[in-house]
Amino acid sequence: MKAREVDRGRLNAIIQESRGEKWGLIPLLQKVQEEFGYVPPVAIEPIAEAFNLFPSQVQGVITFYAGFSLEPKGKYVVRVCRGTACHVRGSRSILRLMRKELGLEEGQTSEDYQFTLETVACLGACFLAPTMMVNQTYFGKLSPAKVTSVLDQYRKA
Numbered sequence: 237m238k239a240r241e242v243d244r245g246r247l248n249a250i251i252q253e254s255r256g257e258k259w260g261l262i263p264l265l266q267k268v269q270e271e272f273g274y275v276p277p278v279a280i281e282p283i284a285e286a287f288n289l290f291p292s293q294v295q296g297v298i299t300f301y302a303g304f305s306l307e308p309k310g311k312y313v314v315r316v317c318r319g320t321a322c323h324v325r326g327s328r329s330i331l332r333l334m335r336k337e338l339g340l341e342e343g344q345t346s347e348d349y350q351f352t353l354e355t356v357a358c359l360g361a362c363f364l365a366p367t368m369m370v371n372q373t374y375f376g377k378l379s380p381a382k383v384t385s386v387l388d389q390y391r392k393a
Contacts, residue, residue, distance in 0.1 A: 242272060242276045242278055242279070243245050244278070245293070246271060246312060247268065247271075247272075247276070247278075247279055248282065249265070249348055250264070250267050250271060251264065251268075251283055251286050251383050252259055252280075252283055252286075253267070253340075254267070254286065255286045255287075260287070261283070261289070261294070261297060262301075264283060264286075264287075264295065264384045265283070265294075265297065265298060265304055265386065266303075268283070269303075269304060270304070271272075271309055271337075272308075273309055274305045274306060274307055274308045274309060275298050275304055275305065275306055276306075277306055280294050280295055280298075285352055285361060288331045289327060290383060292389055302356075305382070307345070308344055308345065308349060309349075309352040310349050310351040310352035311345055311350050312350060312351050312352070312367075312370050312371060312390045313351075313352045313354060313370070313371055314334065314338070314352065314353050314354065314366070314369070314370050314387075315354045315356050315359065315369045315370075316330060316331045316334055316354070316355050316356070316366075316368045317355075317356060317359040317366065317368065317370060318331075318355045318356065318357060318358075319358035319359070319362065319363070319365075320355060320364040321362035321365040322358075322359075322362070324365070325365040325366045326366050326378075327365070327367075327381075328368040330366050330368065330378050330380075330383060331355065334353055334383065334387075335353070335382050335386075336367075337387050338351050338387070339372075339381070339383065340353040341353075341358075342354060342355050350390075350391075351363075351391040353371055360372065361374055361376055363376075364376020365377075368383070368386075369388045370386065370390055
């Protein structure tokens with residue numbers, strides 16, 4: 237699977253829906269990312285024009301918030317928690333296993349755009365430590381066998 241090409245017509249339609257809305261920049265960026273899986277760099281200038289901003293201001297918002305990406309991510313974004321509770325309960329070894337299983341380092345996306353591996357400061361599920369998420373689904377009380385099982389589930393999907 238390749239990264240989807242940016243449908244400029246769809247991009248323009250999304251931008252037009254939000255044109256002129258006060259406080260509409262972040263919701264617009266969220267819509268664009270939801271549609272394309274990331275905020276394509278070609279979207280920055282038209283978004284800036286729609287909100288009467290400089291492209292650097294739009295770029296600044298995108299790069300400030302960790303939830304936005306300027307590069308395509310995998311179909312499955314795997315986030316491993318590095319918070320204190322997870323660290324104490326073995327998240328470092330879980331991350332090592334993830335790197336090996338996926339063949340990725342933190343922040344990388346597989347060539348087939350199936351997986352992206354990320355780490356986060358905290359997933360807010362300390363009672364399930366060590367914890368990871370795949371897209372919006374939490375997995376906790378991880379062990380090497382459970383990690384392999386979860387990844388296999390997404391590989392087959």
